[in-house]
Amino acid sequence: xxxxxxQKFGGTSVADTDKIKNVARTVIKEKQNGNxxxxxxxxxxxxxxxxxxxxxxxSPNPSSREMDMLLSTGEGVSIALLAMAIQAAGYDAxxxxxxxxxxxTENVHSKARIIDIKTDKLKKNLQEGKIIVVAGxxxxxxxGEITTLGRGGSDTSAVALAAALNAERCDIxxxxxxxxxxxxxxxxxxxxxxxxxxxxxxxxxxxxxxVLHPRSVExxxxxxxxxxxxxxFKTDNLGTLILGVDKMxxxxxxxxxxxxxxxxxxxxxxxxxxxxxxxxxxGKLAQEGISVDMIxxxxxxxxxxxxxxxxxxxxxxxEKTKAALEELKDELKAGDIKIDENIAKVSIVGxxxxxxxxxxxxxxxxxxxxxxxxxxxxxxxxxxSCLVDKEDAKxxxxxxxxxxxxxxxxxxxxxxxxxxx
Amino acid sequence: xxxxxxQKFGGTSVADTDKIKNVARTVIKEKQNGNxxxxxxxxxxxxxxxxxxxxxxxSPNPSSREMDMLLSTGEGVSIALLAMAIQAAGYDAxxxxxxxxxxxTENVHSKARIIDIKTDKLKKNLQEGKIIVVAGxxxxxxxGEITTLGRGGSDTSAVALAAALNAERCDIxxxxxxxxxxxxxxxxxxxxxxxxxxxxxxxxxxxxxxVLHPRSVExxxxxxxxxxxxxxFKTDNLGTLILGVDKMxxxxxxxxxxxxxxxxxxxxxxxxxxxxxxxxxxGKLAQEGISVDMIxxxxxxxxxxxxxxxxxxxxxxxEKTKAALEELKDELKAGDIKIDENIAKVSIVGxxxxxxxxxxxxxxxxxxxxxxxxxxxxxxxxxxSCLVDKEDAKxxxxxxxxxxxxxxxxxxxxxxxxxxx
Numbered sequence: 116x117x118x119x120x121x122q123k124f125g126g127t128s129v130a131d132t133d134k135i136k137n138v139a140r141t142v143i144k145e146k147q148n149g150n151x152x153x154x155x156x157x158x159x160x161x162x163x164x165x166x167x168x169x170x171x172x173x174s175p176n177p178s179s180r181e182m183d184m185l186l187s188t189g190e191g192v193s194i195a196l197l198a199m200a201i202q203a204a205g206y207d208a209x210x211x212x213x214x215x216x217x218x219x220t221e222n223v224h225s226k227a228r229i230i231d232i233k234t235d236k237l238k239k240n241l242q243e244g245k246i247i248v249v250a251g252x253x254x255x256x257x258x259g260e261i262t263t264l265g266r267g268g269s270d271t272s273a274v275a276l277a278a279a280l281n282a283e284r285c286d287i288x289x290x291x292x293x294x295x296x297x298x299x300x301x302x303x304x305x306x307x308x309x310x311x312x313x314x315x316x317x318x319x320x321x322x323x324x325x326v327l328h329p330r331s332v333e334x335x336x337x338x339x340x341x342x343x344x345x346x347x348f349k350t351d352n353l354g355t356l357i358l359g360v361d362k363m364x365x366x367x368x369x370x371x372x373x374x375x376x377x378x379x380x381x382x383x384x385x386x387x388x389x390x391x392x393x394x395x396x397x398g399k400l401a402q403e404g405i406s407v408d409m410i411x412x413x414x415x416x417x418x419x420x421x422x423x424x425x426x427x428x429x430x431x432x433x434e435k436t437k438a439a440l441e442e443l444k445d446e447l448k449a450g451d452i453k454i455d456e457n458i459a460k461v462s463i464v465g466x467x468x469x470x471x472x473x474x475x476x477x478x479x480x481x482x483x484x485x486x487x488x489x490x491x492x493x494x495x496x497x498x499x500s501c502l503v504d505k506e507d508a509k510x511x512x513x514x515x516x517x518x519x520x521x522x523x524x525x526x527x528x529x530x531x532x533x534x535x536x
Numbered sequence: 537x538x539x540x541x542x543q544k545f546g547g548t549s550v551a552d553t554d555k556i557k558n559v560a561r562t563v564i565k566e567k568q569n570g571n572x573x574x575x576x577x578x579x580x581x582x583x584x585x586x587x588x589x590x591x592x593x594x595s596p597n598p599s600s601r602e603m604d605m606l607l608s609t610g611e612g613v614s615i616a617l618l619a620m621a622i623q624a625a626g627y628d629a630x631x632x633x634x635x636x637x638x639x640x641t642e643n644v645h646s647k648a649r650i651i652d653i654k655t656d657k658l659k660k661n662l663q664e665g666k667i668i669v670v671a672g673x674x675x676x677x678x679x680g681e682i683t684t685l686g687r688g689g690s691d692t693s694a695v696a697l698a699a700a701l702n703a704e705r706c707d708i709x710x711x712x713x714x715x716x717x718x719x720x721x722x723x724x725x726x727x728x729x730x731x732x733x734x735x736x737x738x739x740x741x742x743x744x745x746x747v748l749h750p751r752s753v754e755x756x757x758x759x760x761x762x763x764x765x766x767x768x769f770k771t772d773n774l775g776t777l778i779l780g781v782d783k784m785x786x787x788x789x790x791x792x793x794x795x796x797x798x799x800x801x802x803x804x805x806x807x808x809x810x811x812x813x814x815x816x817x818x819g820k821l822a823q824e825g826i827s828v829d830m831i832x833x834x835x836x837x838x839x840x841x842x843x844x845x846x847x848x849x850x851x852x853x854x855e856k857t858k859a860a861l862e863e864l865k866d867e868l869k870a871g872d873i874k875i876d877e878n879i880a881k882v883s884i885v886g887x888x889x890x891x892x893x894x895x896x897x898x899x900x901x902x903x904x905x906x907x908x909x910x911x912x913x914x915x916x917x918x919x920x921s922c923l924v925d926k927e928d929a930k931x932x933x934x935x936x937x938x939x940x941x942x943x944x945x946x947x948x949x950x951x952x953x954x955x956x957x
Contacts, residue, residue: 132590135594166613169553169613169617173557173620173621174621177620177623177624178619181616181619184616185616188612188616191605191612195603196594198602198605199591199594200594202595202599202602203596212605215635215681259635260636
């Protein structure tokens with residue numbers, strides 16, 4: 116039984132015909148290794164921007180159904196071109212869009228979830244020795260409507276295909292050489308992780324290290340698909356393998372340090388200490404589609420019988436949040452609302468911290484030594500996050516990276532998009 | 537029961553977002569007339585050229601299956617954009633590609649023929665009051681392979697949809713204002729025909745008046761779909777209605793005059809007068825995919841017991857034809873092969889000539905008066921074609937146009953692509 120490898124190449128990797136030829140070489144190399152290969156590709160480079168621009172020219176608010184029809188054509192172009200490039204190099208290849216395969220999603224436009232993938236056509240073509248090129252990012256509803264999967268869509272397509280085909284591995288080719296212990300632009304001797312668990316990767320992703328969209332990691336975790344993040348350009352570098360914690364060889368207590376500078380903190384002051392106040396606030400925010408990250412409620416003040424409720428949101432949701440709280444004002448009977456955008460969330464992540472006490476106190480001591488003021492703290496089983504002033508974020512990350520011995524002997528080479536610090 | 541009108545807009549009509557808005561206005565106007573509207577569009581302007589260029593960058597000879605995958609994305613873009621433009625103007629619209637509808641073709645790439653069109657989805661959406669935008673030029677095989685229909689494909693899609701939906705009419709919007717009695721660039725007072733029969737249109741099309749691809753006219757004739765050729769820009773002009781000869785109100789003996797300057801004449805001299813010689817020549821040419829137009833065999837010469845066989849082909853097939861005849865040389869035992877590219881085919885077409893003798897002789901006399909030498913003659917029920925020297929073509933067309941009283945009082949306005957004289 117031959118092994119199946121699913122490969123995924125993003126828009127920058129197929130941005131022009133020369134790059135498509137390069138991708139064809141990488142694909143063929145995997146085929147020459149004796150594996151069956153299914154390749155998932157995104158739309159070429161700036162195709163999506165170009166299509167969106169035309170749509171906006173025609174309509175201030177184009178229907179999401181027609182946007183999905185429009186955007187899905189982008190992958191239609193790249194799959195056909197990649198199949199041609201593979202054929203030109205002497206290998207048998209065939210391209211399929213999501214409708215042809217049956218990548219079935221729920222009936223929601225612009226951010227559908229995959230509910231089923233038909234494998235008959237894929238298996239038949241693999242048995243015939245063909246390399247299969249599949250359109251990422253898109254799906255089809257049981258009624259034949261074209262959908263798209265939203266952010267991180269092509270990664271999710273690749274992982275879901277790997278799960279459906281029971282693939283040996285899903286390789287995500289990208290601009291970066293793998294997952295690093297922290298942003299190499301901040302800490303030049305950040306080291307590339309050889310392995311990381313799904314859980315750690317998820318926490319790092321949520322903490323701001325946007326190498327992979329959390330959704331694709333969640334899908335990989337759910338179906339236990341080993342995921343490799345590797346460079347499109349340096350294919351001899353094996354990148355980082357993301358897998359179940361039970362399959363990891365070794366891990367340090369802390370796998371990585373991340374910073375998220377795109378948050379804003381809201382404090383609703385003097386909220387009456389009566390039941391249902393927090394539910395009212397966060398219920399309203401949920402209703403408006405605003406994701407809340409850290410939440411802290413102070414001890415009730417005995418004298419005034421009020422609380423302060425503080426929470427963080429993504430800065431892009433700030434205006435919506437202000438408006439939502441404004442609407443609640445009368446009902447809530449709270450005091451001032453304070454907003455602080457000069458903040459950053461610094462997190463350490465590691466599956467190893469579960470059974471090792473003292474990791475949190477080491478983090479706090481490290482920040483104290485730097486004179487970095489901690490505004491809020493939140494913890495999960497494998498993550499500790501501290502809210503600090505924005506200007507302190509870089510030194511905090513560097514010091515924590517050093518303290519938890521994450522440095523490499525080499526200086527990481529930085530290319531393309533990296534975590535947003 | 538509301539009437540269904542199928543409209544078709546070519547690539548130039550949807551070349552940019554402003555033009556797409558213009559098309560949306562034309563579509564909505566038909567809807568406002570109280571009709572159900574199905575719109576067929578081609579890919580935007582130069583999209584196809586751009587896609588073909590990328591394909592050629594990747595492969596000297598890309599597979600036709602992948603070319604169809606690639607080219608079909610072009611209409612995917614234009615249908616979604618047109619649906620958005622219609623929605624932005626306040627009308628309900630929905631776009632479908634061929635796969636979604638089920639425009640079923642035979643399993644041949646790059647020039648498939650439509651074998652069936654499913655109408656369930658179309659009828660359901662029309663009943664819901666929606667304007668339907670359909671991708672032209674493409675189809676899907678029963679196995680879910682994407683095909684394209686080849687030259688004249690979008691016109692054919694539109695006519696086939698009109699037939700399947702039992703539409704009132706199929707309107708082909710184009711650069712020209714209709715079908716003219718002859719090329720208005722040659723004869724400035726050529727008149728636009730209000731009506732023309734399918735048969736006449738087919739003969740005019742074959743004779744070089746390339747307003748509509750013969751294939752779409754043949755399909756319209758087969759299913760008796762009234763076809764209107766009209767201008768995308770001057771929508772108050774009703775253009776030319778193409779319909780069954782039985783439904784025409786009146787017709788002149790000659791409907792139009794056409795010239796085809798892209799032919800070459802071949803004469804195979806001294807072919808032995810034994811059975812099977814013509815079959816050998818034309819069998820070989822058919823095998824090579826070369827279409828032969830006029831064929832003339834002279835009376836056998838008693839003395840040498842040989843014939844001259846003359847025929848015309850499209851100039852673009854000249855090299856292939858020479859090679860094919862070269863291969864036959866030994867077997868054929870004929871004499872010299874003479875080639876003449878300095879020729880033009882001038883034709884008069886009219887359903888009215890069937891029951892009016894003397895039309896042919898009027899044509900020959902008209903040419904004789906001009907001192908135009910006739911090299912070959914061929915006739916069908918509704919067409920008479922004469923091969924003349926290329927430099928005589930324009931005067932011949934003008935004189936015949938005048939002789940058969942086809943002149944208009946107005947000077948035709950000439951825009952865009954017109955017949956190739």
